[in-house]
Amino acid sequence: MGRAEEPTLFELSEPGRHSWQLRTTGVPxxxxxxxxxxxHRRSEPVPxxxxxxxxxxxxxxRLSHRQFSVDLGAYPLGSCTMKYNPxxxxxxxxxxxxxxxxxxxxVEMSQGWLALLVELEEALCEVTGMAAATxxxxxxxxxELTGLLLMxxxxxxxxxxxxxxxxxxxxxxxxxxxxxxxxxxxxTVPSNDRGCVDMAALRSVLDQDVAGIMxxxxxxxxxxxxxxxxxxxxxxxxxxxxxxxxxxxxxxxxVVRPGDMGFDIVHLNLHKTFAxxxxxxxxxxxxxxxxxxLADFLPGPRPVRLVHGAQERAVxxxxxxxxxxxxMPPRSIxxxxxxxxxxxxxARALAYIRVHGGDGLRRVSERAVLNANWLRVxxxxxxxxxxxxPCMHEVVLSASTLKRRYGMRALDVAKRLLExxxxxxxxxxxxxxxxxxxxxxxxxxxxxxxxxxxxAFERIAAEATEPAGVEAAHAAPRATPVGxxxxxxxxxxxxxxxxxxxxxxxxxxxxx
Amino acid sequence: xxxxxxxxxxxxxxxxxxxxxxxxxxxFSAVPHALRLAGGLALANGEPEPDVLAHMGALAGANRxxxxxxxxxxxxxxxxxxxxxxxxxGRSELVTAYTPYQxxxxxxxxxxxxxxxTMVARLSGLPVANASLYDGxxxxxxxxxxxxxxxxRQTVWVSSGVHPHWRACLRTFSRGSGHRIVExxxxxxxxxxxxxxxxxxxxxxxxVVVVGYxxxxxxxxxxxxxxxxxxxxxxxxxxxxxxxxxxxxRSPAEWGADVVVGEGQAFGMPLSFGGPYLxxxxxxxxxVRRLPGRLVGETVDVEGRRAYVTTLRAREQDIRRExxxxxxxxxxxxxxxxxxxxxxxxxxxxxxxxxxxxARGTRYLRDAALGLSGIxxxxxxxxxxxxxxxxxxxxxxxVVDRMAAEGFLAGVALEDLTGEGGDGSVDADAAAHGLLxxxxxxxxxxxxxxxxxxxxxxVRP
Numbered sequence: 001m002g003r004a005e006e007p008t009l010f011e012l013s014e015p016g017r018h019s020w021q022l023r024t025t026g027v028p029x030x031x032x033x034x035x036x037x038x039x040h041r042r043s044e045p046v047p048x049x050x051x052x053x054x055x056x057x058x059x060x061x062r063l064s065h066r067q068f069s070v071d072l073g074a075y076p077l078g079s080c081t082m083k084y085n086p087x088x089x090x091x092x093x094x095x096x097x098x099x100x101x102x103x104x105x106x107v108e109m110s111q112g113w114l115a116l117l118v119e120l121e122e123a124l125c126e127v128t129g130m131a132a133a134t135x136x137x138x139x140x141x142x143x144e145l146t147g148l149l150l151m152x153x154x155x156x157x158x159x160x161x162x163x164x165x166x167x168x169x170x171x172x173x174x175x176x177x178x179x180x181x182x183x184x185x186x187x188t189v190p191s192n193d194r195g196c197v198d199m200a201a202l203r204s205v206l207d208q209d210v211a212g213i214m215x216x217x218x219x220x221x222x223x224x225x226x227x228x229x230x231x232x233x234x235x236x237x238x239x240x241x242x243x244x245x246x247x248x249x250x251x252x253x254x255v256v257r258p259g260d261m262g263f264d265i266v267h268l269n270l271h272k273t274f275a276x277x278x279x280x281x282x283x284x285x286x287x288x289x290x291x292x293x294l295a296d297f298l299p300g301p302r303p304v305r306l307v308h309g310a311q312e313r314a315v316x317x318x319x320x321x322x323x324x325x326x327x328m329p330p331r332s333i334x335x336x337x338x339x340x341x342x343x344x345x346x347a348r349a350l351a352y353i354r355v356h357g358g359d360g361l362r363r364v365s366e367r368a369v370l371n372a373n374w375l376r377v378x379x380x381x382x383x384x385x386x387x388x389x390p391c392m393h394e395v396v397l398s399a400s401t402l403k404r405r406y407g408m409r410a411l412d413v414a415k416r417l418l419e420x421x422x423x424x425x426x427x428x429x430x431x432x433x434x435x436x437x438x439x440x441x442x443x444x445x446x447x448x449x450x451x452x453x454x455x456a457f458e459r460i461a462a463e464a465t466e467p468a469g470v471e472a473a474h475a476a477p478r479a480t481p482v483g484x485x486x487x488x489x490x491x492x493x494x495x496x497x498x499x500x501x502x503x504x505x506x507x508x509x510x511x512x
Numbered sequence: 513x514x515x516x517x518x519x520x521x522x523x524x525x526x527x528x529x530x531x532x533x534x535x536x537x538x539x540f541s542a543v544p545h546a547l548r549l550a551g552g553l554a555l556a557n558g559e560p561e562p563d564v565l566a567h568m569g570a571l572a573g574a575n576r577x578x579x580x581x582x583x584x585x586x587x588x589x590x591x592x593x594x595x596x597x598x599x600x601x602g603r604s605e606l607v608t609a610y611t612p613y614q615x616x617x618x619x620x621x622x623x624x625x626x627x628x629x630t631m632v633a634r635l636s637g638l639p640v641a642n643a644s645l646y647d648g649x650x651x652x653x654x655x656x657x658x659x660x661x662x663x664x665r666q667t668v669w670v671s672s673g674v675h676p677h678w679r680a681c682l683r684t685f686s687r688g689s690g691h692r693i694v695e696x697x698x699x700x701x702x703x704x705x706x707x708x709x710x711x712x713x714x715x716x717x718x719x720v721v722v723v724g725y726x727x728x729x730x731x732x733x734x735x736x737x738x739x740x741x742x743x744x745x746x747x748x749x750x751x752x753x754x755x756x757x758x759x760x761x762r763s764p765a766e767w768g769a770d771v772v773v774g775e776g777q778a779f780g781m782p783l784s785f786g787g788p789y790l791x792x793x794x795x796x797x798x799x800v801r802r803l804p805g806r807l808v809g810e811t812v813d814v815e816g817r818r819a820y821v822t823t824l825r826a827r828e829q830d831i832r833r834e835x836x837x838x839x840x841x842x843x844x845x846x847x848x849x850x851x852x853x854x855x856x857x858x859x860x861x862x863x864x865x866x867x868x869x870x871a872r873g874t875r876y877l878r879d880a881a882l883g884l885s886g887i888x889x890x891x892x893x894x895x896x897x898x899x900x901x902x903x904x905x906x907x908x909x910x911v912v913d914r915m916a917a918e919g920f921l922a923g924v925a926l927e928d929l930t931g932e933g934g935d936g937s938v939d940a941d942a943a944a945h946g947l948l949x950x951x952x953x954x955x956x957x958x959x960x961x962x963x964x965x966x967x968x969x970x971v972r973p
Binding site for chain 2: 001005006008009010013015017018019020021022023024025026027028029030032034035036037039040041042045046047048049050051053056057059060061063064065066067068069070071072075077080082084085086088090091092094095096097098099100101102103104105106108109110111112113115116123126127138139140141142144145148149152153172173174176177178179180181182183184186223224226228229252253254255256257260261269271277278279280281282283284299333334335336337338339340341342343344345347350351353354355356357358359360361362363364366367369370371373374377378389390392414415418423424426429443444445446447449475477480481482483484485486487489490491494495496497498499500501503
């Protein structure tokens with residue numbers, strides 16, 4: 001990876017240099033003063049960098065060399081499902097017939113998109129065991145909030161005021177944050193000594209005030225909630241709904257479906273399970289699928305197959321095939337996106353599903369679970385495995401013993417792995433595990449890669465027994481573009497823009 | 513059976529043996545038998561890539577809109593995206609990375625986002641910008657969440673000049689947050705704020721005031737009036753600003769905005785049927801602890817080298833859980849990086865030039881269109897810069913349909929945004945006969961003249 005410091009684009013800037021080129025239009029060249037009233041017109045242009053195209057390319061290419069990615073190597077970041085992203089999906093997302101369609105184009109002129117969305121909805125409903133879905137949520141957390149608003153609308157429609165949503169203590173942080181923004185109070189239930197929801201604790205908080213429960217299954221410990229049927233019965237018994245956080249769906253494709261487990265609302269992270277790339281932190285897509293009794297509440301308008309003649313703007317697409325249109329669900333919660341969701345991400349997901357097919361998706365989960373279990377068994381002598389039984393798509397290890405005996409923490413292990421050419425696992429999550437190292441190899445890593453990763457993990461653990469090894473781990477990473485960062489300083493003296501550099505200690509400091 | 517799995521049969525056998533298993537099904541022993549899916553998924557078997565590409569290509573081919581000359585806007589614009597931006601934004605290091613949780617190996621994305629934040633702050637004139645939100649609507653929802661938290665009041669005055677879909681999102685999320693959304697109507701295309709600065713009818717004073725600049729009908733609002741209302745009520749002033757028009761207009765910060773949000777699609781993202789786009793968000797330093805989502809800050813590493821890291825993390829959901837300022841986790845980082853590349857390509861002069869060319873095209877088309885017998889202004893003489901609402905003699909949907917046959921996406925029928933019957937921005941008649949038209953720097957004089965010929969025909973009864 002690139003180790004040379006890269007100046008910012010602003011430092012590369014030279015007044016008068018440029019790379020833009022715009023179309024020759026022949027439009028009369030009125031001046032800004034003829035077009036914009038004085039009171040509104042800016043006096044100076046917005047200052048941006050001024051660089052040549054050659055420098056622009058060099059800058060972002062050098063930056064990209066300072067960035068780890070799935071394409072570069074294994075990325076066993078637990079809960080994030082960093083699998084290989086098939087290149088064919090990039091081609092699909094750049095098809096002009098998909099990329100160049102305006103979102104407000106009339107249905108007659110966007111039949112291909114509508115057909116694509118309906119096909120994807122049907123596929124995702126089959127995978128989840130649900131009846132209908134919305135594509136508007138742009139990411140998992142947006143899906144969660146949408147799901148909670150659906151939960152509220154469902155109860156409200158029955159005249160049923162409920163205030164609380166139950167979340168296990170192993171849940172992703174987005175769950176409680178979404179619950180609060182959705183207008184509910186969080187009730188946390190503890191995990192039992194097997195890493196699953198403590199049934200007695202759950203029963204003790206269940207009553208008519210509970211709107212529902214949010215669960216990830218397999219949970220964030222990589223374990224299948226063994227009592228899911230009992231949980232579903234108990235929550236439904238008090239009139240609550242079951243919400244499925246789809247972050248870990250990669251473990252169960254074609255094996256078991258959230259709908260069959262009793263879930264009523266499911267969000268999917270297409271950027272995890274369905275291999276749409278993460279883009280350094282997005283765009284994702286967080287479609288929400290629901291059981292039949294919630295379908296009327298979905299955000300809208302939704303893409304639908306039209307029954308010929310049933311609707312005014314129904315049209316044939318010219319081939320006599322079924323035509324598509326938009327429909328607002330009768331009791332819709334409304335919009336949750338400016339348009340129709342992250343459409344090009346959805347197109348990628350459909351291509352991924354079609355390449356794999358029903359048979360291939362099942363193989364995806366089998367290999368993902370096989371890889372995780374292989375690592376679990378292989379690493380169980382070098383690391384603590386707090387819940388040492390067959391896991392699903394990921395395994396949570398712990399550096400607890402290494403820390404106690406040698407002062408080597410999970411963070412040190414993570415930083416050493418970076419030196420070894422791997423991305424680190426997720427650390428210190430889930431919160432219920434001390435010194436957690438959450439490892440999710442995904443199905444696209446080969447046995448050779450797993451062996452190399454396990455070798456690195458073991459080497460690091462072995463080094464912990466020597467003082468020099470621990471010291472080296474504390475100093476890691478050194479072979480990376482930068483070493484450990486002074487994160488406290490970043491927060492204490494906030495420099496979040498290039499311009500703030502000159503204001504450090506002045507206006508640049510937070511909280512003033 | 514096409515897939516991307518590296519396991520040979522021998523690998524699978526070796527690994528199962530290592531686990532003491534004989535069968536892949538045994539991996540799922542924790543799943544109760546009664547729940548397991550018998551018979552597998554009812555989906556077709558996998559197809560080779562060329563077959564999938566043929567299918568996706570056929571779907572793409574059914575989107576006739578892609579071939580039309582685009583005069584539609586409404587928050588989604590047909591701007592120039594040069595080869596260099598596509599090439600750089602498509603680099604796999606940027607595309608296939610996760611959120612930068614390990615900054616030592618994520619300096620590429622972190623620095624690109626730092627540069628993006630700088631550019632967004634310069635556009636708005638405010639000192640700090642976050643690492644992106646999902647889209648313009650989600651940025652507005654987060655701004656209102658920030659504003660109500662800052663003011664301690666749940667009432668939000670929203671100009672009906674804010675994009676109808678964004679207002680719809682505010683209404684949706686208010687059911688969870690409990691915010692009271694009061695939509696202020698427009699007159700001649702600009703907000704008709706209550707004459708009496710006091711809140712009407714003894715109701716709670718606004719904690720947040722929201723206005724579009726220019727608004728979704730293309731009109732320039734009087735932001736000083738909005739600042740006065742915000743001052744009167746000690747409310748947070750939120751401006752939903754068009755970031756391209758910003759190339760010509762005084763910055764929202766100069767008008768006193770506390771929070772500026774916007775849709776960043778214009779900076780390097782194709783129309784994409786509505787996403788992925790980019791939510792722009794910037795605010796004053798006083799509100800930085802309430803900032804939603806990720807923020808990249810500069811620091812140094814152990815050797816004193818300049819480095820970047822996500823900062824003020826105690827605001828975020830994975831640390832703060834139910835006390836977080838927002839639930840946002842995955843955002844639109846690649847779109848933010850794309851915008852940084854596009855703005856790097858445009859530079860100071862390029863952005864000004866794009867904004868100017870949009871305004872010139874809008875002026876030309878507006879003047880000529882208003883000379884046609886079936887076209888009248890919909891927003892009076894209120895100045896517009898990069899988009900305009902025209903009143904058509906026949907329903908605007910009819911105009912759009914007729915113009916499509918002539919090769920144009922003529923614009924967006926207002927009814928398709930406001931719903932039938934209109935809303936606070938336009939009445940039912942204006943909604944049915946309103947056509948929102950955008951002219952970007954990509955539209956040539958020849959295209960506009962051909963458009964005008966087609967429009968002249970299309971507006972006849």
